[in-house]
Amino acid sequence: MFMVKLNGRVAIVTGGSRGIGAAIAKELAANGVKVVINYNSNNEAADAVVQEIEQAGGEAFAAQADVSDAAQARVLVEETINKYGKLDILVNNAGITRDRTFRKITEDDWNQVIQVNLNSVYNMTTAALSHIQESDAGRIINISSIIGQAGGFGQTNYSAAKAGMIGFTKSLALELAKSGTTVNAICPGFIDTEMVQAIPDEIRAQIVAKIPARRFGMPEEIARGVLYLCRDGEYITGQQLNINGGLYM
Numbered sequence: 001m002f003m004v005k006l007n008g009r010v011a012i013v014t015g016g017s018r019g020i021g022a023a024i025a026k027e028l029a030a031n032g033v034k035v036v037i038n039y040n041s042n043n044e045a046a047d048a049v050v051q052e053i054e055q056a057g058g059e060a061f062a063a064q065a066d067v068s069d070a071a072q073a074r075v076l077v078e079e080t081i082n083k084y085g086k087l088d089i090l091v092n093n094a095g096i097t098r099d100r101t102f103r104k105i106t107e108d109d110w111n112q113v114i115q116v117n118l119n120s121v122y123n124m125t126t127a128a129l130s131h132i133q134e135s136d137a138g139r140i141i142n143i144s145s146i147i148g149q150a151g152g153f154g155q156t157n158y159s160a161a162k163a164g165m166i167g168f169t170k171s172l173a174l175e176l177a178k179s180g181t182t183v184n185a186i187c188p189g190f191i192d193t194e195m196v197q198a199i200p201d202e203i204r205a206q207i208v209a210k211i212p213a214r215r216f217g218m219p220e221e222i223a224r225g226v227l228y229l230c231r232d233g234e235y236i237t238g239q240q241l242n243i244n245g246g247l248y249m
Helices: 019-030 043-055 070-084 107-132 156-179 201-210 219-232
Strands: 010-013 034-039 060-064 089-092 139-143 182-188 240-243
Touching: 010 019, 010 070, 019 034, 019 043, 019 089, 019 139, 019 219, 034 043, 034 070, 043 060, 060 070, 070 107, 089 107, 107 139, 107 156, 139 156, 139 219, 156 182, 182 219, 219 240
Parallel strands: 010 034, 010 089, 034 060, 089 139, 139 182, 182 240
Antiparallel strands: none
C-alpha cells in the first residue's frame, strides 16, 4: 500500500565502483533508479559497473569526486542535477580503513579515516539536502558498520567514524521527519568483499565460527536492505538496519 515507485528516481551512491557500493548501484538500477556511481580513483571499475547496468537495461553514469572534500562533493551533486534535474536518494557508502592498534595509529591514520568515512557524510548530505527535500520520497541512507556498534580491535578510528554516522543519522532523522525525508543507517557485519577476502584463511574461519548464521554476508544482501528502505521505508527513520547474520543483536 505504501510502496514507493522507484522508476525514474535518481540516486547518488558514493564509493559505488566496488563491493557493497557496486551492489547497491546495480540493485537500485535494476528497480528503475537512475544511478550516479561515484568513485575516487578507480575509473575502470566504475565504468564496468555502468556498463553492466546499461547492458541490463538500466541507466547510470560514473562521476569522479573525492567526497571527503566539500568542494568536490558539491560539484558531484551539481553534476547530478545538471544531468537528471533532480535527486531523490543519497547513499553515503564511501569508506576506507587504516587498521592499527591505538598505540601504533598515527595522526594521518586517524584523520584520513574520519575524513573519508564521516566527514564525507556531512559533505554530501549538506550539498544534496535541498534537492532531496524536493522529492516526495527523499531518502538518505548511511552505510555504517557493526564495528560502529560493537567496536573492533585495532579499529578505533574506523569505529569512531562509523559510530559517528549512526549519531548523525538519528539527529538528522529527527530534524527531517516532518518533511517526509527519511534518514537511516545500515550496519553490515562481515561481508564477502575484497576487504574480507584479504583476511588470512585461519582468521576468516575464526570470524565465521562466531557468526550465528555461520557464513559471511554478501554485498547483494546489503543492497536489498537499501532497496527496502527506499521502496518500503516510508515510516522508517532514524533506525539502524543490522545485516550481520546475528553477530550483533
